[in-house]
Amino acid sequence: MATYLIYFNQQWVGDHDEEWFRGRGPLARAVVEEIKTAGHYVFAGGLVEEIDQAFSADATSGTLTFTDGPYTETKEYLGGLTAVNVPDVETARMWAGKIAEACGWPQEVREFK
Template sequence: MAEYLIYFNQQWVGDHTEEWFRGRGPLAAAVVDEIKAAGAYVFAGGLEEDGPVFSADATNGTLMFTDGPYVETKEWLGGLTVVDVADEETARMWAGKIAEACGWPQEVRRFGHMPQPGDE
């Protein structure tokens, strides 16, 4: 099994009415329920657009916290889903279902191998 990150940038969402968004919520929730029923669910959630944003940086040897995003950018992460599936084909299937339910594109990336105690 491998874990895949399925995510979107907030700017990919586009401009829609409040009614349109309310109609998409149940569709997206149904896909998450389907992922859970399939035993592939790890995590899913949307990020608050106006919530707190801060950075932690220790690259100069001293830990510093800064309010606001680390870099000024026109795009930022809007939400994500992590699935644990047998293969890329299954990750594509879930990404497609999420894209259809949400109504905007999704990007998919596989997580790299996490070293385990005793790995050398």
């Protein structure tokens, strides 16, 4: 078994009205339930969209410092993620496809080392 991270950047979501998002929620929750039923679920969740609520911890200088906001100034930031423990890459691909269809935006997939 291998663990894969399926995730999206908030900017990939696109502009949609509240009604559109309300329609996607049940679809996404259904896929998560399907992953759980299959025994592949590790974790899933969306992140707070307000990037000013993020903070960073950095010890690269030899002194631990905490900074408000993301570590790097960037226009893209993580929006949500799902971790699955699956027998092969084809199964990870299948779950990523189901999540992408349910959410209505792209997903990126990477295997944990």
